[in-house]
Amino acid sequence: MEKQKRVTSRQEFEKKFLKPIEDYDAVKRSVETLKDVTTKNYYRVLPGYFLFLNENPDQVIEQRRKDIGSKNYEQAERYERKTMAYANILLSKGHSGRAVQGFIGRIQGFFANNSRRYSLDMRRLKLPKARKVQKYSPSNEEIRHLYTIADSSRDRLIIGLMYQNGLSPVDVSMLNVGDLPQEEWAYYEKSRSKTGEIWRGIVTPDIAYELNNYLKIRNNPSKEEALFVGRQGALDNQAISCLVSDLIDKSGLDGNSGFKPTSLRDAFEDALVEANVHPKIKEALMGHVSGIEHEYGGHNKLIAIVTEAMKKAYPFLTLNGLTRTSTEQTKELDQIKERLERMEVQMEELLKLIEEKPKS
Numbered sequence: 001m002e003k004q005k006r007v008t009s010r011q012e013f014e015k016k017f018l019k020p021i022e023d024y025d026a027v028k029r030s031v032e033t034l035k036d037v038t039t040k041n042y043y044r045v046l047p048g049y050f051l052f053l054n055e056n057p058d059q060v061i062e063q064r065r066k067d068i069g070s071k072n073y074e075q076a077e078r079y080e081r082k083t084m085a086y087a088n089i090l091l092s093k094g095h096s097g098r099a100v101q102g103f104i105g106r107i108q109g110f111f112a113n114n115s116r117r118y119s120l121d122m123r124r125l126k127l128p129k130a131r132k133v134q135k136y137s138p139s140n141e142e143i144r145h146l147y148t149i150a151d152s153s154r155d156r157l158i159i160g161l162m163y164q165n166g167l168s169p170v171d172v173s174m175l176n177v178g179d180l181p182q183e184e185w186a187y188y189e190k191s192r193s194k195t196g197e198i199w200r201g202i203v204t205p206d207i208a209y210e211l212n213n214y215l216k217i218r219n220n221p222s223k224e225e226a227l228f229v230g231r232q233g234a235l236d237n238q239a240i241s242c243l244v245s246d247l248i249d250k251s252g253l254d255g256n257s258g259f260k261p262t263s264l265r266d267a268f269e270d271a272l273v274e275a276n277v278h279p280k281i282k283e284a285l286m287g288h289v290s291g292i293e294h295e296y297g298g299h300n301k302l303i304a305i306v307t308e309a310m311k312k313a314y315p316f317l318t319l320n321g322l323t324r325t326s327t328e329q330t331k332e333l334d335q336i337k338e339r340l341e342r343m344e345v346q347m348e349e350l351l352k353l354i355e356e357k358p359k360s
Contacts, residue, residue: 008238013047017056021047026057030113037170037237044238045106052086057110064111064118077121083107084125097127136258137266140316147319149251153217154228155243156319157210159264162244164317165201166268166286169240169261177215178223184208185311187303192287199287200302202310206319268317275313281306 014020021027021043031039050057060079067078083104090100104122112119138146143163150156161167161175171192181188186203203211215221218229226234235243244261253259265286272282284306 008242009047009051010043010238013051016051021050021057024057026061026114027110030110033113037174040173040236040238042106042110045103046110049083049086049103049107052089053082061111061114061118064114068117079111080120080122080124083120083122087125087127091128101127135266136260136263137270138253138259138263139267140271140318142253142259143264143267144319146247146251146253149247153210153214155247157207157214158228158240158244159247160204160207160210160319161201162261162264163268163319164204164207164314166199166265167201168265169244170237171199171287172228172240173235173237175227176223177218177221177225177227179227180207180211182208182212182215185307187307197287200284200306202285202307204310204314204317271316272309272313274316275309277309277313281309285309 010021022031027042027046031042034042046057050060053060055063064079067075070076086107087100087104090103091097095103104125104127108120108122143159147156147159150159158172161172162169171190175190179188179190180201181203184203184205186208188201188203189198190201191197192199228235228240230239241261244264248259248261269282269286272285277285284302
């Protein structure tokens, strides 16, 4: 039996409260001064919280106003207690302390951005720093299986970028058409939305192949357009994550504990380690550090070093078993073929001259 498509918390929220989360005045106030990426994170995180409370955003803010004005201590701390309970539920579901802290930060922002008076005092909340669930790093064979399950160049390109360039779903969602070169082994860089650090990426033969196919299908869109789109427009962080999660389910690999979209980034890091890539270059490719070009004699030299590192790691990351012929290899083969054809013509002309030469 085919598995049902996963229902997101945003969809559950809209079904329960009868309109999208972004249509509530309290939510509009909470995101009006935020950047687009942070706003999308609010839309992703907050629905689950309001479903837990069984109250819509406007009801929550109205109740918070009443609670703050109450002389009853228990009533005044209603949402602090409920938010702590929600954090414990997230921890029990396997979220790491760091991830839960991110959720709580968005919830605190919702209250504080409506009014500073409504801010939650969460100082009593103690979250573990260690992961609740050990990360799962899929093997190259598993990623290749996932790659073959994808039935479009768009989805295969997403897998390629997450696995061979270490991008997270939010990084993928922020790409525009002009951000990626179409040539194999071309270098590119972009600021990570989460940390502001620069990640250095290399277009592998697999990425270049799927990118060119996908852009042809898109009828060569302008460089300013979002790279990944669906029927409803540009794919956001949640859409990318759900797309990859659905492919993991479809591939049958979901039985592996902890295999989730960000596992592709973990597998990329492990492949760099296996290929003995220098730790500082590995960090640059992962988007963990910036400014290391000063240690390598300038930007151009850094590009060369990063490119060579990726070529070294590529056999551990290939999605096509190293059978896809690169553009450079194709040119070399074409040149050899041309030389052979010229030699064949010259041999035929020589034989013809020999035959025509009169016998003495």
